[in-house]
Amino acid sequence: MSSFPVTRLRRLRRTETLRALVRESRLSLDDVVMPLFACPGEGIVRPVPGLEGIAQRSIDEIVREGSELSALGVRAVLLFGIPEDKDEEGSGAWVPDGIVQRALRALGSEVPELTLITDVCLCEYRSDGHCGVLEGGEVVNDATVELLVRTAASHVDAGADVVAPSDMMDGRVGAIRTALPHTPIIAYAAKYASAFYGPFRAVAESAPSTGDRRGYQMDPANVREALRECELDLGEGADVLMVKPALAYLDVIRAVRERFDCPVAAYNVSGEYAMVKAAAAAGHLDERAAALESLVAIKRAGADFMFTYWAKDVARWL
Numbered sequence: 584m585s586s587f588p589v590t591r592l593r594r595l596r597r598t599e600t601l602r603a604l605v606r607e608s609r610l611s612l613d614d615v616v617m618p619l620f621a622c623p624g625e626g627i628v629r630p631v632p633g634l635e636g637i638a639q640r641s642i643d644e645i646v647r648e649g650s651e652l653s654a655l656g657v658r659a660v661l662l663f664g665i666p667e668d669k670d671e672e673g674s675g676a677w678v679p680d681g682i683v684q685r686a687l688r689a690l691g692s693e694v695p696e697l698t699l700i701t702d703v704c705l706c707e708y709r710s711d712g713h714c715g716v717l718e719g720g721e722v723v724n725d726a727t728v729e730l731l732v733r734t735a736a737s738h739v740d741a742g743a744d745v746v747a748p749s750d751m752m753d754g755r756v757g758a759i760r761t762a763l764p765h766t767p768i769i770a771y772a773a774k775y776a777s778a779f780y781g782p783f784r785a786v787a788e789s790a791p792s793t794g795d796r797r798g799y800q801m802d803p804a805n806v807r808e809a810l811r812e813c814e815l816d817l818g819e820g821a822d823v824l825m826v827k828p829a830l831a832y833l834d835v836i837r838a839v840r841e842r843f844d845c846p847v848a849a850y851n852v853s854g855e856y857a858m859v860k861a862a863a864a865a866g867h868l869d870e871r872a873a874a875l876e877s878l879v880a881i882k883r884a885g886a887d888f889m890f891t892y893w894a895k896d897v898a899r900w901l
């Protein structure tokens with residue numbers, strides 16, 4: 584290998600055309616999924632201060648947003664629900680006329696070209712805000728798994744194309760796979776107990792009322808454990824492995840990419856979005872440039888696609 588002065592890497596950086604020819608990672612509209620939050624009512628778009636682009640939307644407004652997204656070229660959405668009432672079981676998660684089930688039916692008939700992915704979890708539906716059944720201050724695993732299966736099945740009955748369990752119970756992918764042999768599963772396989780979910784919990788009204796999620800979500804310090812989670816989820820029948828959050832865990836995305844040959848996804852979470860929004864609002868950086876740099880970094884790390892609140896903006900920016 585020659586070195587300077589024969590080799591001058593700046594030669595290929597001179598023009599945008601040259602840079603484009605040698606670009607190693609590219610972000611495209613096919614790579615992004617937009618999260619949406621369905622809430623009861625009509626004509627409701629309840630924005631979140633400091634987080635424009637994220638809002639609770641009633642089903643008519645979800646349909647309007649879904650059509651806009653689709654017209655802009657966004658092809659998939661991830662649905663979350665804010666139910667009318669929360670209860671001790673979290674039954675709003677699986678009832679046939681639950682908020683997500685109704686949103687699925689409405690989108691399925693009004694915007695049939697959109698691919699509908701659902702987040703499968705109990706935290707938005709339980710009065711204690713935990714992702715599973717609480718007994719003596721602990722989230723019990725196996726009883727929770729049964730309810731998650733019920734939830735995933737009801738999503739598919741209502742028209743979900745893909746289910747994405749985000750609860751981090753052991754064995755939930757296998758149980759969902761047995762119940763739904765033909766449904767693609769995106770497993771939140773390496774989901775960390777992260778401070779970056781803060782803004783999401785405000786939108787989804789799902790902050791745990793006692794304790795935290797460290798008894799089921801992963802310790803941010805671990806990467807080997809993430810690979811074990813991934814291996815188990817693949818063995819149980821997951822189709823896609825997801826790492827979440829994305830930006831503080833690019834090394835985890837890379838490790839998963841190198842170890843497994845299945846598709847890898849990443850979730851660019853609410854706190855990652857909020858940080859850029861806040862810095863941009865204060866005039867410290869350019870939102871578009873910072874967002875596109877973040878998203879291409881997630882691809883460079885090895886993700887095939889990503890969940891991001893910038894999905895709609897990406898459609899306008901690219």
Ligand code: PBG
Nearest residue numbers: 704706749779780783852853854
């Ligand atoms: C549900 C769930 C959460 C997120 C996605 N699914 C919150 C949590 O685990 O507390 C976070 C998404 C984000 O921050 O954008 N369990």
